[in-house]
Amino acid sequence: MPKSQTKYIDAYVLVVPKDKVAQYKKVAKQGGDLWIKHGALAYKECMGDDLSPDMGGFPYLQFPKMAKAKPDETVWYSFIEYKSKAHRDQVNKKVMKEMEKQHKDKPDHMDDMPFDSKRMAYGGFKVVVSC
Numbered sequence: 054m055p056k057s058q059t060k061y062i063d064a065y066v067l068v069v070p071k072d073k074v075a076q077y078k079k080v081a082k083q084g085g086d087l088w089i090k091h092g093a094l095a096y097k098e099c100m101g102d103d104l105s106p107d108m109g110g111f112p113y114l115q116f117p118k119m120a121k122a123k124p125d126e127t128v129w130y131s132f133i134e135y136k137s138k139a140h141r142d143q144v145n146k147k148v149m150k151e152m153e154k155q156h157k158d159k160p161d162h163m164d165d166m167p168f169d170s171k172r173m174a175y176g177g178f179k180v181v182v183s184c
Contacts, residue, residue, distance in 0.1 A: 059134040069127040073167035091147040094134040101128035
């Protein structure tokens with residue numbers, strides 16, 4: 054299925070301490086492999102690069118401020134593409150089942166993540182314009 058036919062995405066915004074970027078990239082790669090294995094169309098992890106661009110006086114909230122990022126943190130925007138919301142639900146069910154098996158002996162595994170999960174924003178989005 055061509056990317057232009059993506060109908061649904063899950064999106065995340067989170068902050069990662071700069072000294073944990075390498076560790077986060079490893080965790081993200083494992084996550085991406087897992088989502089693709091279970092049917093996601095694409096998985097992208099994007100580290101902020103130009104987060105204070107000049108928009109010609111247009112008022113907007115910059116990602117670092119929105120995410121309450123500290124100077125020693127990076128802002129990430131990540132997304133997973135699906136055929137539909139139903140497809141997302143099917144894929145996520147499989148992913149969560151596998152993750153439960155992988156972490157059955159460590160229910161508090163989120164505490165070991167290289168980011169603060171309490172400062173992560175997440176949501177599902179229906180694609181309404183695709184060029």
